[in-house]
Amino acid sequence: MSQNTNPQVVIAGAGPAGMLLAYQLVTNGVPVRVLERHPDFEREFRGELIQPAALGPLEKLGILPLLVERKLALPNIERRLFVGKTRRVMVPGGKERGSLISQAGLLQLLHELCGRHPHYRLDFGTTALQAIRENGRVVALKTRKEGAESRVEGDLFVDCTGRNSGLRRDLGLEVDSHQVPADVVWLRFDLSDVPEAMPDTLDVHMFGKGVVLVFSPTTRSRLQVAYSAPGDLGSLRKNLPELRSRLLPLLPEKLRPHLEAKLDERTETQFLRVIVDRLARWHVPGMLFLGDAAHTMSPSGGQGLNVALRDSYVAANHLLDAIRAGQPVDERVFQKIQDERLPEADLIQGMQKRVHRMVMAPMFVEHAMFTLLGLVLKLAKKDTQGATQGSPPVEMRYGVPVSQLP
Ligand SMILES: Cc1cc2nc3c(=O)[nH]c(=O)nc-3n(C[C@H](O)[C@H](O)[C@H](O)COP(=O)(O)OP(=O)(O)OC[C@H]3O[C@@H](n4cnc5c(N)ncnc54)[C@H](O)[C@@H]3O)c2cc1C
Incomplete structure (x- = not known):
């Protein structure tokens, strides 16, 4: 990596991971260019539940209150679990309340806020096709916009293109996949x-x-x-x-x-198509993978957004630490990000795989298993729903609140 004190960052994919990373970098003075294949943020619709573990930083930045004000977020929503139509069982991890947030609304707001800075650019309708490597390092992306191919240069590339990332496929990275029935x-x-x-x-x-x-x-x-x-x-x-x-x-x-x-x-x-997979290594020289591109989550437990957002807080911490210290943003920094995020992704994917197996049982067995699991987790005071079990709470070291933006 260049020792450039202000590297040009190129983020492929304007989903939650990509846009929240863009916000943190741009508001700290780092030039960012985002490439998004869709023409706007009205992508295919998604579940909207964000768990409390990812909400704190959004609240602190002033983003959640803005979304509530715009009627794009429903706060304080309880998730309940039933066997059959009426038999309620405990949600593993207890009764945390999350928020339902319009993804298009969140992404549009982040785009607007980033847009107050001249060193931010987002190209809609632009597909990242391939990572171009020189001497083993990613130095550019081959892209397509309206049928025309071109090349986007940068100092540092982040793949946030979500599940089925073509970039990671193209680079031939090793993926650990789990079949979900x-x-x-x-x-x-x-x-x-x-x-x-x-x-x-x-x-x-x-x-x-x-x-x-x-x-x-x-x-x-x-x-x-x-x-x-x-x-x-x-x-x-x-x-x-x-x-x-x-x-x-x-x-x-x-x-x-x-x-x-x-x-x-x-x-x-x-x-x-429900997928649970994970890259063995979340980076190659010059390029980092975050969110579903690094570890595709099952919708079970509504954890995909949660984990993607938390990836971006941690990634921004380490990238900005290195940039501010004038150190190279190289694979050592990428590995720190992976090391900090892997335990949580591993924990939650493990839980998702278990739940997928449990729901295959007949209903009466399912009832017994979920009742037991709820009790065991309650007794052990395990917090899996909030995605904090086994991993330290995520902090956002360089969050610039909306109220301080130009
Ligand atoms: C139908 C559905 C329902 C879901 N429900 C929930 C839920 O309730 N709660 C929850 O937590 N999670 C849910 N998830 C999972 C959650 O949406 C993802 O885990 C989360 O969005 C991952 O964020 P991301 O930023 O990594 O990727 P994504 O949100 O997938 O964003 C990737 C972005 O990259 C763009 N892109 C893709 N390829 C390219 C390319 N080659 N070039 C440029 N741009 C590209 C895409 O258009 C997209 O905008 C659901 C997923 C689906 C599909």
């Missing part, structure tokens, strides 16, 4: 005409043999419903009669008439 069909309903039907908790219902349903209120009066089951859910998503016959009998009585009326070919749906 059930995928997810994600649906989104507009309940603005029936606000009384909108739940005020995020409820997970487990029906045995891999069938899980999640109901999540989200911002802008949208209700998200995730249906997870073994089998070909990619086809199920396109087969409306079959989807209705599987889903409707499982719905809670309060929601059923509304969703029955609204579930048709116009319903927004999305298929999610």
Whole structure:
């Protein structure tokens, strides 16, 4: 790495990991260029739950209050766990309350705040195709915008392109993957005409043999419903009669008439192949991997955003430490970031794999296992939901509050 005192950082991917890292670097005077393949932040919709462990820094920066003010965040949401429709079991880790945050809203706000600085640039509609290496070090990215290819130069590259990162594939990095037996069909309903039907908790219902349903209120009066089951859910998503016959009998009585009326070919749906994987090494010379690009999380437990945001706090700490000290931002710095983040990613992915195995059991076994797990974790005072167990709390050393921006 250059010993440049103010290296040009290129971040591929304007998701939560990429944009929060951009915010911390830009507000500390580091020039950043972000490349995003989509034309705006209205990407495919996502779950919106952010756990308390990642919220503290957003609160401290003044970002969470701004989102609440703009009605783009619903704070203080409890996550509840049920076996079947009604038998409530303890959420492993206890009753922490998270916030539901519009991803598009969060990313747009970070973009606006970064945009107050002349050394920030974001290129929408620009796909990072390939890492160009010279003498073994990444020195540029080959990109495509509107059919034309070009080359983006920089001193330091961060891959935040999320699951299925083409950059990491292209570099031939070693990936440890875990097969998950059930995928997810994600649906989104507009309940603005029936606000009384909108739940005020995020409820997970487990029906045995891999069938899980999640109901999540989200911002802008949208209700998200995730249906997870073994089998070909990619086809199920396109087969409306079959989807209705599987889903409707499982719905809670309060929601059923509304969703029955609204579930048709116009319903927004999305298929999610559930992946749990992790890079053996989160960096190559000149390039660091963060968020889902480094460790793709399952949606189980709503931890993907949490871990991606926490990656970016830790990465900013180490990158800015080195930059401010005039030291090279090299693989030694990248390895410190990996060393600090790996235990948490490992812990949470381990928990996700266990939960995926547990939900494959018949419902009565599932009930017994989750009751037992809840009790054991309560007795042991383990905190897994907040993602702090076994790893030190994450601090944000260089967070510049919104109130101090130009
Ligand atoms: C349907 C769905 C529901 C989910 N629900 C939840 C939930 O409720 N709670 C939770 O915590 N997590 C949830 N997750 C997981 C969570 O969204 C991810 O873990 C999290 O967004 C990871 O953040 P990231 O910044 O690493 O990657 P991403 O959010 O995936 O962002 C990657 C960005 O890179 C861009 N990109 C990709 N390839 C390129 C390229 N080659 N060049 C340029 N740009 C590129 C993408 O367009 C995207 O904007 C869900 C995921 C999905 C898919």
